[in-house]
Amino acid sequence: MCGIVGYIGSQPSAPILLDGLRRLEYRGYDSAGLAVQVPGAGIEIRRAVGKLRNLESALRERPLDGSVGIGHTRWATHGRPSEVNAHPHVAGPIALVHNGIIENHLELRRRLEGRGCAIASDTDTELVAHLIQLEVAQGKSLEDAVRGALAELQGAYAIAVLSEKEPERIVVAKHSSPLVVGLGEGESFCASDIPALLPYTRDMIFLEDGEVAVLERDRIRISKLDGTAVERAPRRIDWSPVMAEKAGYKHFMLKEIFEQPRAMEDTLRGRLDREARDIHGHEIGLSDDDARTVRRVVLLACGTSHHAAMTGRYHIEALARVPTVVELASEFRGRDGVVGEGDLVIAVSQSGETLDTLVAAKEAKAKGAKVLAIANVIGSAIPRMSDAVFYTHAGPEIGVASTKCFTTQLANILMFAIWLGRRRDTLSADRAGALVEALARLPHTMQDVLTGTRQLVANLARRYVDARDVLYLGRGLSFPIALEGALKLKEISYVHAEGYAAGEMKHGPIALIDSHVPVICLVPRDSHYDRSLSNLQEAKAREARVISVATEGDEAARTFSDDLIEVPDVPEELTPLLTVLPLQLYAYYVADYKGTDVDQPRNLAKTVTVE
Ligand code: F6R
Numbered sequence: 001m002c003g004i005v006g007y008i009g010s011q012p013s014a015p016i017l018l019d020g021l022r023r024l025e026y027r028g029y030d031s032a033g034l035a036v037q038v039p040g041a042g043i044e045i046r047r048a049v050g051k052l053r054n055l056e057s058a059l060r061e062r063p064l065d066g067s068v069g070i071g072h073t074r075w076a077t078h079g080r081p082s083e084v085n086a087h088p089h090v091a092g093p094i095a096l097v098h099n100g101i102i103e104n105h106l107e108l109r110r111r112l113e114g115r116g117c118a119i120a121s122d123t124d125t126e127l128v129a130h131l132i133q134l135e136v137a138q139g140k141s142l143e144d145a146v147r148g149a150l151a152e153l154q155g156a157y158a159i160a161v162l163s164e165k166e167p168e169r170i171v172v173a174k175h176s177s178p179l180v181v182g183l184g185e186g187e188s189f190c191a192s193d194i195p196a197l198l199p200y201t202r203d204m205i206f207l208e209d210g211e212v213a214v215l216e217r218d219r220i221r222i223s224k225l226d227g228t229a230v231e232r233a234p235r236r237i238d239w240s241p242v243m244a245e246k247a248g249y250k251h252f253m254l255k256e257i258f259e260q261p262r263a264m265e266d267t268l269r270g271r272l273d274r275e276a277r278d279i280h281g282h283e284i285g286l287s288d289d290d291a292r293t294v295r296r297v298v299l300l301a302c303g304t305s306h307h308a309a310m311t312g313r314y315h316i317e318a319l320a321r322v323p324t325v326v327e328l329a330s331e332f333r334g335r336d337g338v339v340g341e342g343d344l345v346i347a348v349s350q351s352g353e354t355l356d357t358l359v360a361a362k363e364a365k366a367k368g369a370k371v372l373a374i375a376n377v378i379g380s381a382i383p384r385m386s387d388a389v390f391y392t393h394a395g396p397e398i399g400v401a402s403t404k405c406f407t408t409q410l411a412n413i414l415m416f417a418i419w420l421g422r423r424r425d426t427l428s429a430d431r432a433g434a435l436v437e438a439l440a441r442l443p444h445t446m447q448d449v450l451t452g453t454r455q456l457v458a459n460l461a462r463r464y465v466d467a468r469d470v471l472y473l474g475r476g477l478s479f480p481i482a483l484e485g486a487l488k489l490k491e492i493s494y495v496h497a498e499g500y501a502a503g504e505m506k507h508g509p510i511a512l513i514d515s516h517v518p519v520i521c522l523v524p525r526d527s528h529y530d531r532s533l534s535n536l537q538e539a540k541a542r543e544a545r546v547i548s549v550a551t552e553g554d555e556a557a558r559t560f561s562d563d564l565i566e567v568p569d570v571p572e573e574l575t576p577l578l579t580v581l582p583l584q585l586y587a588y589y590v591a592d593y594k595g596t597d598v599d600q601p602r603n604l605a606k607t608v609t610v611e
Contacts, residue, residue, distance in 0.1 A: 352380025
């Protein structure tokens with residue numbers, strides 16, 4: 001986690017670095033800092049604990065002038081949040097920012113202390129600054145010193161380094177943590193993620209593991225750790241800077257919830273073949289032969305992406321008749337599970353950088369499985385290591401709680417299942433055609449649900465804002481949505497919430513129900529409807545406050561519920577794409593009424609690049 005940013009050009013660097021950090025703050029926000037080459041004064045740093053605004057005040061009191069600098073926003077791993085542990089870290093003429101974890105930090109610390117280095121912080125990062133400084137002290141250039149130091153590191157890093165001895169360059173490097181460099185007119189940039197650079201340049205190069213780049217005003221030179229030069233043309237990123245702004249909404253999360261119809265339109269564009277009643281497969285990157293020969297699908301993901309992946313099991317088994325399992329990437333990796341040739345692994349990840357998903361997918365690939373990535377961030381690590389990529393086109397997601405990326409993942413997974421089913425002749429053209437038509441209408445249907453339920457959901461959130469526990473129940477495709485509704489509430493409002501498969505209630509969790517517990521029941525008219533309705537009645541009989549999410553006009557659900565949220569009637573496969581919307585809104589409004597930090601909830605970070 002953590003966000004890093006760097007600038008070298010002719011403009012004052014501090015405002016550009018701060019702006020970049022603001023756009024990266026979702027990656028971590030317990031302290032922040034800048035280091036700037038101040039002409040005539042060497043490198044100066046400013047650091048502050050807490051949100052970025054504290055650093056901004058520190059800079060107002062003591063501004064930093066200079067057009068070369070690096071910045072950092074931190075999510076603590078080694079050492080509690082404090083000014084001394086905040087980045088940049090300094091050793092002699094070196095200042096450094098780092099995202100990642102150095103695994104051999106204990107041994108390095110012992111060694112550096114043995115050589116007389118005075119280490120001020122508890123961080124692993126400061127050790128890297130000292131390693132580089134020792135190399136520079138032997139007369140090496142900054143670039144060579146960085147190479148020398150990197151040879152001693154185990155673990156994950158993206159670093160940006162300044163040296164007082166070479167004030168006209170920034171040296172950056174990466175291994176297992178993301179880093180993108182940007183090319184401007186007479187200026188160069190680096191950052192952990194695309195949105196930080198969008199207002200300044202759209203021409204970006206994604207660094208690969210084991211690469212070092214030297215940023216100067218008018219050129220960027222990339223090489224491998226062994227010094228071999230790397231030629232890579234920049235990619236033009238078509239995300240616009242306004243996509244990463246709040247656009248008048250109180251929070252990014254609310255904006256991203258309401259952006260879902262647009263995100264869905266972008267994700268579906270060019271993929272629905274209405275004439276052939278099929279999905280255009282060219283972007284999936286697998287051949288028809290791959291589709292016919294796949295023996296098993298293994299979906300790997302974490303968190304919200306795991307909930308999206310769970311729907312893949314239902315779709316792929318039902319529509320394509322391929323045995324499918326879903327694994328938490330963090331549990332799959334290192335387990336030496338049975339996976340190999342003939343298996344198609346689908347790694348689902350918004351950021352494309354989640355370490356557990358990345359490592360799990362790499363392990364499966366090493367054993368002979370083919371890997372398909374479903375990711376949102378173009379050029380991120382998981383797509384890069386995969387055999388094929390099927391991108392969601394949700395645009396940058398800034399709110400830590402994932403919303404629009406979740407629904408676009410659901411759509412991609414469903415489209416994939418339809419494509420697979422058509423190629424395997426397990427899905428009729430009629431059925432596929434009905435799904436394709438419903439998908440084509442989906443952006444409008446989502447818009448109707450968002451505008452139609454917003455006020456009701458806000459009122460319900462106000463009524464139940466003080467509930468200490470909330471249960472979410474669903475069967476079939478609604479089970480992952482129950483889990484997702486509960487996760488959204490937990491992560492941004494800090495209310496204890498649990499999602500259960502509705503049929504499991506009577507095996508234990510029903511004991512939790514009493515008149516103080518709101519129970520949110522997902523009961524769309526699908527193949528589980530009758531049993532779901534029975535579960536709803538069981539909850540009601542235990543005096544629960546039942547809020548149902550049901551198909552429009554469902555009088556039975558209305559009778560047994562205290563409150564009813566209605567969604568339009570769509571084919572069963574699409575119901576998750578609608579029923580999750582009021583659950584996102586519910587979590588948002590509860591959190592907003594409670595006054596929590598919706599976009600940056602405590603203890604969380606958007607991209608989880610640690611174990
Ligand atoms: C919750 C949330 C997380 C992520 C998880 C995986 O709202 O966003 O649970 O889904 O950290 O992240 P990605 O999808 O980037 O792999």
